[in-house]
Amino acid sequence: MKALTLTAERTLTLVDHPKPEPLAADDIVIRVTQSGICGTDRSVLVGKFPAETGVVMGHEAVGFVDSTGPGVTRFAVGDRVIVNPTLYCGNCANCLEGHWNFCGRKAGTEVGLDYDGSFAEFIRLPELFCHAVPEDMDFDRAVVVEPLACALNNIEAGRLAAGETAVIVGGGPMGVVTAMAAQLYGATVLLVEPDPVRGRLGQEIFDAPEFGGRVTVHTPDDPALAERGDLVVDSVGNLLEQSIGYAAVRGRVVVMGFNSNASATVRPLALLQRGLQIIGAGDYNSMIFPKAVELARQLPLERVVTHRFALADHEEAFKALAAVPGTEYTALKVVLVPPHPGADA
Numbered sequence: 001m002k003a004l005t006l007t008a009e010r011t012l013t014l015v016d017h018p019k020p021e022p023l024a025a026d027d028i029v030i031r032v033t034q035s036g037i038c039g040t041d042r043s044v045l046v047g048k049f050p051a052e053t054g055v056v057m058g059h060e061a062v063g064f065v066d067s068t069g070p071g072v073t074r075f076a077v078g079d080r081v082i083v084n085p086t087l088y089c090g091n092c093a094n095c096l097e098g099h100w101n102f103c104g105r106k107a108g109t110e111v112g113l114d115y116d117g118s119f120a121e122f123i124r125l126p127e128l129f130c131h132a133v134p135e136d137m138d139f140d141r142a143v144v145v146e147p148l149a150c151a152l153n154n155i156e157a158g159r160l161a162a163g164e165t166a167v168i169v170g171g172g173p174m175g176v177v178t179a180m181a182a183q184l185y186g187a188t189v190l191l192v193e194p195d196p197v198r199g200r201l202g203q204e205i206f207d208a209p210e211f212g213g214r215v216t217v218h219t220p221d222d223p224a225l226a227e228r229g230d231l232v233v234d235s236v237g238n239l240l241e242q243s244i245g246y247a248a249v250r251g252r253v254v255v256m257g258f259n260s261n262a263s264a265t266v267r268p269l270a271l272l273q274r275g276l277q278i279i280g281a282g283d284y285n286s287m288i289f290p291k292a293v294e295l296a297r298q299l300p301l302e303r304v305v306t307h308r309f310a311l312a313d314h315e316e317a318f319k320a321l322a323a324v325p326g327t328e329y330t331a332l333k334v335v336l337v338p339p340h341p342g343a344d345a
């Protein structure tokens with residue numbers, strides 16, 4: 001099969017890779033129809049996040065069940081599934097307490113980082129990490145369920161309540177999905193984005209009548225943002241100081257974006273006097289995934305996808321995400337589509 005693997009130079013290359021087959025009794029092989037490019041993928045290619053050389057990248061995937069191990073009970077060949085890529089062992093100290101997102105045995109199970117991922121025609125996963133696509137949902141929406149799970153995790157870690165104001169920092173795909181979810185939770189949402197292209201794309205999405213004006217887009221220096229958020233979510237990962245400035249008295253600031261190079265200076269007295277809380281949610285716990293599938297039925301997630309590219313056109317795809325030096329954002333969510341000659345997907 002065709003797959004995109006990571007080279008030692010932190011670039012992607014399209015290779016012929018052995019097609020996965022079920023190994024364990026509960027394994028499912030999925031014929032990938034769409035796979036979203038995540039901020040993490042981009043971070044790997046620009047050197048901000050580690051991944052194993054030679055791995056098939058990608059972790060946000062949907063597709064059809066292609067084959068199953070003999071122990072698979074919930075799925076049959078041809079079923080439509082969404083991948084939950086947050087694998088956990090179930091057996092370490094953290095897993096035994098239900099904190100699957102802090103599994104201590106993640107090595108070798110990080111999909112698209114050190115476990116072969118979904119920028120490929122096929123991917124193999126245990127049944128536990130596959131979820132059925134609801135009948136009334138198409139793949140175009142389902143492919144954004146995984147980012148929604150991540151958004152819900154951060155919103156819930158920040159204890160967002162109806163009637164509150166949420167400031168979402170960063171108008172990339174994660175910021176937009178988080179803003180969509182926050183308004184569904186009953187918040188007034190201010191989305192912050194400096195890049196004019198992304199700001200305009202976000203504005204177009206939230207101008208739609210179903211959002212009822214509950215989400216507005218702002219540039220970072222907009223005075224309307226100062227000390228405004230009951231909840232502030234840094235979807236970028238290196239904007240903690242800025243995010244603290246957007247927090248209201250007794251506000252919660254959630255660090256969401258992954259950036260292994262970022263550090264920040266905070267004034268402890270400001271936290272103390274303003275009663276602020278800084279929260280790190282970790283990866284989402286898999287328990288939230290069914291909720292993401294359900295809430296996706298109420299959110300036009302597909303509108304965050306601005307571009308689709310064939311696997312072979314991966315360079316163009318990442319260029320649209322400004323992951324190539326000298327390029328600028330021209331996209332929100334970009335989705336890769338593997339080749340399946342003769343398939344009806």
Ligand SMILES: [Zn+2]
Pocket residue numbers: 038039040059060
């Ligand atoms: Zn992701």
Ligand SMILES: [Zn+2]
Pocket residue numbers: 088089090091092093094095102103104105
């Ligand atoms: Zn574990």
